[in-house]
Amino acid sequence: MDRNSVGIVTPQKFTFGSAEDPMVLESGRTLGPVEIVYETYGRPDAERSNAILICHALSGNHHAAGYHDPHDPQTGWWDTMIGPGKAFDTRRYWVICANIIGGCKGSTGPLSIDPATGTPYGVNFPIVTVGDMVEAQKRLVDHLGITRLYSIAGGSMGGFQVLEWALRYPQMVRSAICIASAARLSAQAIAFNSVGRSAITRDPEWKAGAYNGKGPEHGLATARMVGHITYLSEMLLDSKFGRRLQSASRLSYNFATEFAIESYLNHKGSAFTQRFDANSYLYITKAMDYFDISRSYGPLKEAFAQVTARCLFVSYSSDWLFPTSQTKEMVRALLCNGKPVSFIEIDSPYGHDAFLVEVEKLSRIVTGFLSGVPQEVAP
Amino acid sequence: MKERYVDRLSRTDRDVILTLVPEGVTVLDLGCGDCSLLAELAAKRKIRGTGVDIRGDQLVDGLAHGFNVYQGDLDEGLADFPDNAYDYVIMNQTLQVVKNPLLVLTEMLRIGRFGIVGFPNFAQWRLRSGLFFGGRAPKSPALPFEWYDTPNIRVLSIRDFFDYCHRQSIQVTQERYLMAGRWLRRAPVTVTNLLAHIGLFVITRK
Numbered sequence: 001m002d003r004n005s006v007g008i009v010t011p012q013k014f015t016f017g018s019a020e021d022p023m024v025l026e027s028g029r030t031l032g033p034v035e036i037v038y039e040t041y042g043r044p045d046a047e048r049s050n051a052i053l054i055c056h057a058l059s060g061n062h063h064a065a066g067y068h069d070p071h072d073p074q075t076g077w078w079d080t081m082i083g084p085g086k087a088f089d090t091r092r093y094w095v096i097c098a099n100i101i102g103g104c105k106g107s108t109g110p111l112s113i114d115p116a117t118g119t120p121y122g123v124n125f126p127i128v129t130v131g132d133m134v135e136a137q138k139r140l141v142d143h144l145g146i147t148r149l150y151s152i153a154g155g156s157m158g159g160f161q162v163l164e165w166a167l168r169y170p171q172m173v174r175s176a177i178c179i180a181s182a183a184r185l186s187a188q189a190i191a192f193n194s195v196g197r198s199a200i201t202r203d204p205e206w207k208a209g210a211y212n213g214k215g216p217e218h219g220l221a222t223a224r225m226v227g228h229i230t231y232l233s234e235m236l237l238d239s240k241f242g243r244r245l246q247s248a249s250r251l252s253y254n255f256a257t258e259f260a261i262e263s264y265l266n267h268k269g270s271a272f273t274q275r276f277d278a279n280s281y282l283y284i285t286k287a288m289d290y291f292d293i294s295r296s297y298g299p300l301k302e303a304f305a306q307v308t309a310r311c312l313f314v315s316y317s318s319d320w321l322f323p324t325s326q327t328k329e330m331v332r333a334l335l336c337n338g339k340p341v342s343f344i345e346i347d348s349p350y351g352h353d354a355f356l357v358e359v360e361k362l363s364r365i366v367t368g369f370l371s372g373v374p375q376e377v378a379p
Numbered sequence: 380m381k382e383r384y385v386d387r388l389s390r391t392d393r394d395v396i397l398t399l400v401p402e403g404v405t406v407l408d409l410g411c412g413d414c415s416l417l418a419e420l421a422a423k424r425k426i427r428g429t430g431v432d433i434r435g436d437q438l439v440d441g442l443a444h445g446f447n448v449y450q451g452d453l454d455e456g457l458a459d460f461p462d463n464a465y466d467y468v469i470m471n472q473t474l475q476v477v478k479n480p481l482l483v484l485t486e487m488l489r490i491g492r493f494g495i496v497g498f499p500n501f502a503q504w505r506l507r508s509g510l511f512f513g514g515r516a517p518k519s520p521a522l523p524f525e526w527y528d529t530p531n532i533r534v535l536s537i538r539d540f541f542d543y544c545h546r547q548s549i550q551v552t553q554e555r556y557l558m559a560g561r562w563l564r565r566a567p568v569t570v571t572n573l574l575a576h577i578g579l580f581v582i583t584r585k
Contacts, residue, residue, distance in 0.1 A: 344439075
């Protein structure tokens with residue numbers, strides 16, 4: 001275990017609402033009780049003013065740093081960014097990460113038991129939005145006694161939550177870090193999500209969402225394969241796999257898995273089915289599709305007028321799922337309102353995945369930004 | 380490593396820029412590097428500022444100082460910045476390296492009420508005589524580069540700059556010249572164009 005790790009962490013649970021006093025969702029439907037599973041790293045200061053909320057992306061969860069088991073080498077998904085001496089320095093900040101509602105890692109989602117029926121919700125789970133996810137996080141943040149977050153950070157769909165926080169609760173967000181994200185999901189990204197959902201719902205094992213046990217593994221694996229392609233860049237696929245054959249030296253002239261890239265995607269797809277629920281995948285991708293700041297808050301320029309947080313936007317040069325142009329659209333809207341905003345594009349070959357794998361440059365940027373937050377030299 | 384003459388000059392540039400920027404204004408620094416000029420202006424003139432540079436890795440230091448930073452290419456313009464967003468837009472020792480200086484100058488005075496522009500004078504007598512007598516592409520302590528590795532792709536003189544400002548209805552409100560190691564406030568253009576290594580100007584729309 002490395003010295004810069006937060007070490008062993010234990011997930012915690014927070015429950016709010018009930019069947020009688022449920023959470024009202026954006027769709028108008030209700031949900032209750034709602035359970036949130038979360039982890040914290042570092043310690044709160046006396047005023048609880050050093051809290052940083054980390055928002056996870058589609059396939060992430062509340063386990064962002066450290067280990068669950070001393071014998072399991074698997075660390076949290078952003079362990080490279082969170083820990084003593086790291087960008088989100090747990091010696092200074094109290095870092096919190098919660099599983100989103102609609103997820104499948106402990107927070108209330110399609111796998112949870114519906115109190116009305118005593119069986120898992122499945123597709124009877126109400127549609128949740130990014131706004132609903134943030135609303136649930138807000139209840140957790142209140143519960144933790146935090147009146148203002150020092151910062152909030154996330155990449156991809158995590159960035160959606162960051163933006164939603166900055167718009168919904170501006171007075172509670174001192175600074176915001178939005179990485180490889182956008183003000184709305186593009187048509188192209190909706191298209192890829194749609195293919196993923198089709199793969200799941202057309203798998204006979206899906207059984208209209210009422211599956212037991214393994215469920216539509218083939219569909220979910222295919223969805224993940226498609227998704228994974230969108231997270232990487234052409235350049236990276238070329239340099240990492242090229243046209244290399246996985247094991248044979250000559251062509252097989254049949255439909256077996258043959259190219260290294262095929263083998264890689266198959267592996268990624270089947271590994272995903274071991275750790276993710278197919279219905280949850282449907283719900284979360286739908287929440288992403290629905291995300292559109294302009295639809296909820298009006299034209300970007302007007303919407304961002306209410307933001308008070310110091311904002312940092314980071315994009316990656318080879319990210320074609322959430323391209324730099326979409327980040328700059330938000331930066332422009334904030335600049336138009338005279339808001340304190342910074343923008344840096346990191347040169348990287350890793351595509352959209354860069355925010356998870358290429359953390360060295362991101363670490364320097366985030367470290368600098370967080371240390372500069374209290375200073376008042378920006379217009 | 381021996382300190383380059385241009386680096387020493389840029390140090391004295393800074394002192395002059397400090398005197399040209401009023402207290403408490405907002406500043407946009409184009410080609411800001413690590414935001415050290417902004418940091419000095421913030422410390423001594425209480426300005427609040429934003430830095431723009433094409434090199435993202437340099438901007439990290441600016442973030443840590445608490446400045447807003449924006450990674451961008453000046454040659455593509457600064458369309459993300461609204462009109463009249465800053466009191467002062469500074470572009471020091473950058474005009475001669477951009478591909479599209481007219482766009483950059485226009486953008487400066489669109490975004491800021493005042494612009495501060497500093498550039499090396501390519502009509503300084505040493506450069507003239509080097510070209511005339513030596514028959515070589517201009518080189519001087521302020522412009523120490525060979526023709527093949529110079530970043531200075533725009534060759535302009537102080538007279539060229541005044542002509543441009545006149546044609547574009549740009550008013551030069553203040554001028555400073557580095558001549559023989561000293562900064563002068565004002566001199567006839569015939570003199571400055573021959574003797575000044577560097578000109579530094581505050582400009583505004585007429």
